Amino acid sequence: METIRGKYASHMNHAAWSACLQQAASVHIDLGTGDGRFVSHLARAYPRMLIIGVDACRENLVDSSRRAPANALFIIANACALPPELAGVAAHLTVxxxxxxxxxxxxxxxxxxxxxxxxxxxxxxxxxxxxxxxxxxxxxxxxxxxxxxxxxxxxxxxxxxxxxxxxxxxxxxxxxxxxxxxxxxxxxxxxxxxxxxxx
Ligand SMILES: C[S@@+](CC[C@H](N)C(=O)[O-])C[C@H]1O[C@@H](n2cnc3c(N)ncnc32)[C@H](O)[C@@H]1O
The missing domain is CATH 3.40.50.150 (Vaccinia Virus protein VP39)
Structure with a gap:
């Protein structure tokens, strides 16, 4: 799946994704996250959780994703066609x-x-x-x-x-x-x- 941090988009492979999940006490996914401000806020408040923001628009995510804590992950995707890796992982969802x-x-x-x-x-x-x-x-x-x-x-x-x-x-x-x-x-x-x- 395609992730973004700052200006840099990259493909997250299976091993990196598994490592992310293993380190997290639980996973929160925010769909249509916009500029990612909510994800950064949650990631600071809950450092043991993995907080994922998903948005179709990559330009929105550039600024916040650059400054976000390490337990925040930003994924570029259409919420109507999400990467299969996300199936069944979320304990919390927000829109x-x-x-x-x-x-x-x-x-x-x-x-x-x-x-x-x-x-x-x-x-x-x-x-x-x-x-x-x-x-x-x-x-x-x-x-x-x-x-x-x-x-x-x-x-x-x-x-x-x-x-x-x-x-x-x-x-x-x-x-x-x-x-x-x-x-x-x-x-x-x-x-x-x-x-x-x-x-
Ligand atoms: C009004 S903004 C809200 C942003 C953020 N949740 C907030 O409260 O500031 C709606 C967001 O939904 C995103 N969006 C709309 N349709 C989408 C889709 N099909 N998949 C992913 N994101 C989508 C837009 O790119 C936009 O960032």
């Missing part, structure tokens, strides 16, 4: 403020993204998903309709929903991703946090 094909996949119960999400997860893995109203409006959904569609997708793909609640502007401001801050100070800060566990 924060998805847009585009990432969001479209979450809205459809039979999408390749929905299947990929389930495939990444270990049994009893946790999933935290944050959706914002503006991105859903771009797909033709209200916040309520989009939340319901994603809940249906999760139930259909082996996730038990635990909680769904609205995020306040203060919570967005405090949340350590670049997009959360943009939303908090933007025109439409409405957002929802869904959490689930795999069955």
């Amino acid at each position: 924060n403020f998805p847009w585009g094909s990432l969001l479209q996949g979450l809205l459809q119960p039979d999408s390749s993204l929905a299947l990929a999400l389930r495939r990444l997860a270990q049994p009893a893995a946790s999933l935290d998903l944050r959706l914002n109203a503006g991105a859903l409006a771009d797909e033709g959904y209200s916040l309520e309709q989009g939340t319901a569609a994603v809940q249906t997708m999760l139930a259909h793909n082996g996730f038990n929903l635990r909680a769904a609640h609205q995020l306040t502007a203060a919570q967005l401001k405090a949340f350590p991703t670049t997009w959360a801050k943009r939303l908090a100070f933007g025109r439409d800060p409405r957002a929802v946090h869904l959490s689930a566990l795999t069955r």
